[in-house]
Amino acid sequence: MTDAPGSRVPKYLRTADLLKAAISDGRYRPGDRLPGEDALAAEFGVSAGTALRALELLKQDGTVEGRRGSGVYVQTLTPLRRFGTSHVLEAQWGSAVRVWPSDNAPSLDVDQVSTTRTSPPPAVASLLGLAPGETVLRSDSRFLVRGRPVKLVSVFLPQEVAAGTSIERSDAGPADIRAVLVEAGRPAVHVRQEVRVRAPDSTDADRLAIPVGRFVLDEHRVYFDAGRQIIGVEQTIMDSASHVLENEFDL
Amino acid sequence: MTDAPGSRVPKYLRTADLLKAAISDGRYRPGDRLPGEDALAAEFGVSAGTALRALELLKQDGTVEGRRGSGVYVQTLTPLRRFGTSHVLEAQWGSAVRVWPSDNAPSLDVDQVSTTRTSPPPAVASLLGLAPGETVLRSDSRFLVRGRPVKLVSVFLPQEVAAGTSIERSDAGPADIRAVLVEAGRPAVHVRQEVRVRAPDSTDADRLAIPVGRFVLDEHRVYFDAGRQIIGVEQTIMDSASHVLENEFDL
DNA sequence: CAGTGGTCTAGACCACCAA
DNA sequence: TGGTGGTCTAGACCACTGC
Known part of the structure; x- marks a missing residue:
């Protein structure tokens, strides 16, 4: 040619x-x-x-x-919407019109739930101010919509925060970090959200069942208590092609 | 083998x-x-x-x-950090420790600045509630760090908002949407941020000089005035490999 | 069993950089 | 001028689906 x-x-x-x-x-x-x-x-x-x-x-x-x-x-793919800031004010800020259409996740199923005591990844250890080798309570779970995996959630809590809360009971389903922190008597009052796009490692790719070359959104939420101390970290890994991030806030 | x-x-x-x-x-x-x-x-x-x-x-x-x-x-690539919510409270929430390291963009240069009257993309037109064929004032610019393009910014303003503000003067450099809205007498009091990961179209890929197969972060910020009306939209397109998104907020 | 996507190889050609 | 990355082609083989 x-x-x-x-x-x-x-x-x-x-x-x-x-x-x-x-x-x-x-x-x-x-x-x-x-x-x-x-x-x-x-x-x-x-x-x-x-x-x-x-x-x-x-x-x-x-x-x-x-x-x-x-x-x-x-593909017939309407992305899911992931809210950062609570959107309680949405009604006030009116029109439901959005830049991108999205699916409101009619039924979110859970899968592969597990709780372990391990040393967290280096970034998390440093956030929590842990000594080398110190362990945290880690909760993992996978969420699915219509049978398809859509996100992997990991919650990391220092032992002294997790102690005595429902997250230590293995039968308690996927961890709700906000609820657990309330249980622990140290409710979160502030969050920092960081999001990165990266290639999945082989474990992520496998659990999310995404094709090669597809990227993931890697979100970390760092929770602070009223004493300005970091008391927990939640990591969410999502297929980048099927998610829209949304944050809404006053200036 | x-x-x-x-x-x-x-x-x-x-x-x-x-x-x-x-x-x-x-x-x-x-x-x-x-x-x-x-x-x-x-x-x-x-x-x-x-x-x-x-x-x-x-x-x-x-x-x-x-x-x-x-x-x-x-590659020796430290990503740039893109802040959503204003991070004035950062000092209060203490430690500068982050999940990912980032570069604080020592010098941000601007490039390819232009202002035009056109019909905006359909999604923006619908956000602004425009009749079909109605035009907006659109400002485009490209930002560079150390000579490398890092993001493309487009600002869309309805004609009646833009009228008489500095954005209409072509010599005024890249548009600062918040400042222009103040000038127009309708300061923004609320923002909605939506972020999507997508493949760049050929224009984006060219202007950002990113390799094939690389994805972009496509962010839209929708600005509301005190009367809860949408008064402007800002779109930012970034190389997904070289950016970290950050949002910080109280619960 | 035939058709399809997915993987792997071998080899050719071009554009570009550095010596 | 020789080496390198980048593109394009042709063909082989396997796993899987659907008839």
């Missing part, structure tokens, strides 16, 4: 853009099956490998989903 | 993990040049194509940077 002169954009990128355009134009609708790799290659005048490469980009950003042995399908 | 039986993880993923481990173990330090593709392929017992595929993953998440004709280098 003779390349158009002066076009410095690689073929697989142009092909990916054309495919995205075809999808947003409605030529392929959510749930539709795309033509096979060879058919796409023929249609766009590239080799099968290049068509495959373009498809990979669409899989990474969630516009498309490949099902082995079956085909590549346009 | 005989594959280990029962290993269902693809080679390029294992190779990528081994490379990441080698980097975080300090075998390759920030700024170091990695061995060439062929050398890596030989070292890990895979073909050059597979080694290249592994390297692509590392480029996407920012751990590594390829320089054409020269080599692949370990």
Whole structure:
């Protein structure tokens, strides 16, 4: 194939853009099956490998989903909304209109709940001011919507805070850090939220069942009590393609 | 190469993990040049194509940077911090300790500043309650740190709000939406922040100079005046690998 | 069993950098 | 000018789905 002169954009990128355009134009609708790799290659005048490469980009950003042995399908994905600041004031600030549409998570199921005593990751240990080797109470759980895993939550509490609260009972379901802190007699009055986008490690990728090349949102919430002490950390790992973060606050 | 039986993880993923481990173990330090593709392929017992595929993953998440004709280098990347809620209270909430380290952006330069009257993207038009075809005043700018572009900012204001303010003067530098709203006599008292991770379109990718496969953080801030009316929208597009979002608030 | 996605390899060509 | 990253192609093999 003779390349158009002066076009410095690689073929697989142009092909990916054309495919995205075809999808947003409605030529392929959510749930539709795309033509096979060879058919796409023929249609766009590239080799099968290049068509495959373009498809990979669409899989990474969630516009498309490949099902082995079956085909590549346009995703019907309305993201979930993750609220930072409490949005009790939403009614006051009126219109429910949002920049992006989202799904209100009709039923959130829980899975893989466990509680352990371990040394936390270095960043958490330093936040909690722990001595090297000191352990915390760690609670892990996985949340699912319609059978699909959507987020992994880990709660880290110093032993003296967790002692005697319901989080120590293994039958108590997923940890609610705010409730546990109230139980401990040291309710949280302040939070700092930090969010990062990163590649999942193999454990995250496995538990979230996300395709290679997909990224995760890694959120840490650091809780302070009335004495300005850090008393707990909550980490939430989410598929970056299926979440919208929202914060609302007065100036 | 005989594959280990029962290993269902693809080679390029294992190779990528081994490379990441080698980097975080300090075998390759920030700024170091990695061995060439062929050398890596030989070292890990895979073909050059597979080694290249592994390297692509590392480029996407920012751990590594390829320089054409020269080599692949370990990135020395400290992310920038993007504050949502004003962090005036930080001193009160004490320790500067954070989950992730960050760079305090010593000098932020501006670039590609322009002001136009156009119809905004559909989502913004609907937020502002515009009739179809109605135009807004749009201000665009690009920010750089040490010569590298880091974020693209667009401000959208209804004509009646922007009228007579400094944003209409083309020489006024990048728009400061809060200041303009004060000028207009309708200071913002409330903000809603929405953040999404998505693939950049070709324009974004070009202006931010980010490698293929890298994602962007797309943030919208919706400003409300004292009458609970939406009076402006600010969109910020950032390289997802080089930013940390932070919000801090009382419960 | 046939078709499809996913992985892996081998090799060619170009653009770019550094010596 | 030689080495390097980046792109593109062709073809082989496997796992899985659906008939």
